[in-house]
Amino acid sequence: MTFAQYPSLKGRAVFITGGATGIGAELVRAFVEQGAIVTFIDILSTEGERLSEDLAVASIRPTFQSVDVTDVAQLQASIRRAIQQHGRLDVLINNVADDSRHTPLEVSETSWRKCLAINLDSAFFAAQAAIPVMQSQGGGVILNLSSINALFGPIDMPGYVAAKAALLGLTKSLARQYGGDLIRVNAILPGWVVTQRQLDHWLTKEAEIKWSELVAIKERILPADVARLTLFLAADDSQRITAQSFIIDAGRV
Numbered sequence: 066m067t068f069a070q071y072p073s074l075k076g077r078a079v080f081i082t083g084g085a086t087g088i089g090a091e092l093v094r095a096f097v098e099q100g101a102i103v104t105f106i107d108i109l110s111t112e113g114e115r116l117s118e119d120l121a122v123a124s125i126r127p128t129f130q131s132v133d134v135t136d137v138a139q140l141q142a143s144i145r146r147a148i149q150q151h152g153r154l155d156v157l158i159n160n161v162a163d164d165s166r167h168t169p170l171e172v173s174e175t176s177w178r179k180c181l182a183i184n185l186d187s188a189f190f191a192a193q194a195a196i197p198v199m200q201s202q203g204g205g206v207i208l209n210l211s212s213i214n215a216l217f218g219p220i221d222m223p224g225y226v227a228a229k230a231a232l233l234g235l236t237k238s239l240a241r242q243y244g245g246d247l248i249r250v251n252a253i254l255p256g257w258v259v260t261q262r263q264l265d266h267w268l269t270k271e272a273e274i275k276w277s278e279l280v281a282i283k284e285r286i287l288p289a290d291v292a293r294l295t296l297f298l299a300a301d302d303s304q305r306i307t308a309q310s311f312i313i314d315a316g317r318v
Contacts, residue, residue: 068293073301075100078151080144082106082134082191083161085113087260088210091288092158093127094120095296103127104147106134107161134161134187135179141194153202156299157195159188159232160210166221166267180224185231192239196248204247206299209236210291211252213314233310240308249307251298256314259285281316 079096083089084105090112093105097120107113110131117129128150132143148154163183167176188209199205214222215230233252240250257276259268277283294313297303312318 069296071099071296071300071302074296074299077101077155077299078147078153079103079156079158079299080105080147080154080191080195081158081160082140082187085109085116085129087262088255088258088288088291089160090116091292092160092295095289095292096156096299097125097127099296100125101156102151104130104143104151106130106132106140106143108133134191135182137186137190140187140190144191144194148198154195154198154205155202156206156208157191158208158210158295158299159191161187162210162212162225162229164212164214164222164225167223168221169223172223177224181228184225184228185235188232189235192235192250196239196243196246199248200243200246205249207239207248207250208295208298209250209252211236211254211310213254213256213312213318215254216318236310237308244307249298249304251303251307252310253291253294253298254310254312254314255291256280256286256312256317258291259287276317279317280314284315286313286315 079101081089081092084093085107086109093103096103102125105127113129117127120127130143132139134140161183192207209232211232212229214226215233218226236250236252291313294311
């Protein structure tokens with residue numbers, strides 16, 4: 066198949082959290098292929114450096130920074146470095162997540178706070194660092210990666226589900242607050258995307274059969290599917306779309 070190229074993304078400065086593996090890595094690849102200037106962060110240094118090297122054959126090599134997003138000062142400093150390096154920030158993609166499973170009775174105060182720090186707090190504080198430069202340059206795009214789990218509330222993921230649901234409210238709030246500055250804020254809610262992490266931990270053959278019984282399109286959702294929706298929402302083609310949540314789940318909801 067041949068997919069869309071977006072002229073408005075060429076040369077745009079894009080910042081992606083959790084970009085070393087899974088959906089994040091596909092986002093990095095997709096924006097680089099559009100000619101965007103990409104900075105991505107992750108705690109997985111080896112994987113992040115490898116991805117940056119793999120994409121060095123592109124016209125613009127993405128910049129990788131090793132960052133722990135639970136450290137707000139470190140997170141915001143990484144965004145400021147990217148802005149200083151590129152002179153602007155056009156697109157912020159809050160992708161980083163941890164969907165580890167725990168029963169509610171297993172969750173400690175420390176693990177609860179860490180879960181929210183990764184899945185929710187990082188999105189807010191990244192946006193807080195990005196918004197001033199977006200205001201000064203006349204606009205920008207913030208995309209928050211939520212999940213259909215925010216709508217269904219599956220078991221053994223209380224912190225993750227709570228954070229992903231909160232991202233929907235945060236998306237609405239920021240979109241209303243900064244729409245006058247032409248900053249668009251939207252959320253993306255993927256279904257069960259087939260990444261290596263899912264295959265390693267949870268997406269067994271039996272689980273995939275059960276999932277296929279619930280969806281309209283009986284094919285796997287791949288990271289590239291999510292990336293293509295993200296490209297559209299980041300491009301000028303969607304310039305009047307904000308405060309919205311977009312589900313990409315093959316018809317599960």
